[in-house]
Amino acid sequence: MSKDVTLYALSTCVHCHNTRDFLTEMLGIDGFKCVFTDRLSGDERNDTMRMLRSVNSELSFPTIVIGDDVVLGFKKDKIRELVEAD
Numbered sequence: 442m443s444k445d446v447t448l449y450a451l452s453t454c455v456h457c458h459n460t461r462d463f464l465t466e467m468l469g470i471d472g473f474k475c476v477f478t479d480r481l482s483g484d485e486r487n488d489t490m491r492m493l494r495s496v497n498s499e500l501s502f503p504t505i506v507i508g509d510d511v512v513l514g515f516k517k518d519k520i521r522e523l524v525e526a527d
Contacts, residue, residue: 446472446474447506448461448464448505449478449493449503449505450478450502452480454503456515459515463515468524478493496511501514507524
């Protein structure tokens with residue numbers, strides 16, 4: 442897989458945890474980055490939220506960035522399609 446995959450999640454969100462588990466099964470623990478936005482602070486939190494707002498104006502979670510594509514919510518088929526696409 443050549444695309445970067447980043448999961449933006451909340452540590453208390455069941456859908457976020459299900460998405461993380463799904464990505465771990467597909468890509469392995471080191472195959473993607475997981476950012477729990479509710480655990481960030483200061484400039485790191487501000488910068489992350491600003492970036493998220495630019496790709497997801499509703500700031501809903503989970504938000505998965507796969508290359509240049511964005512998936513909002515735990516949508517297994519769409520995630521799999523984008524991860525496996527060349």
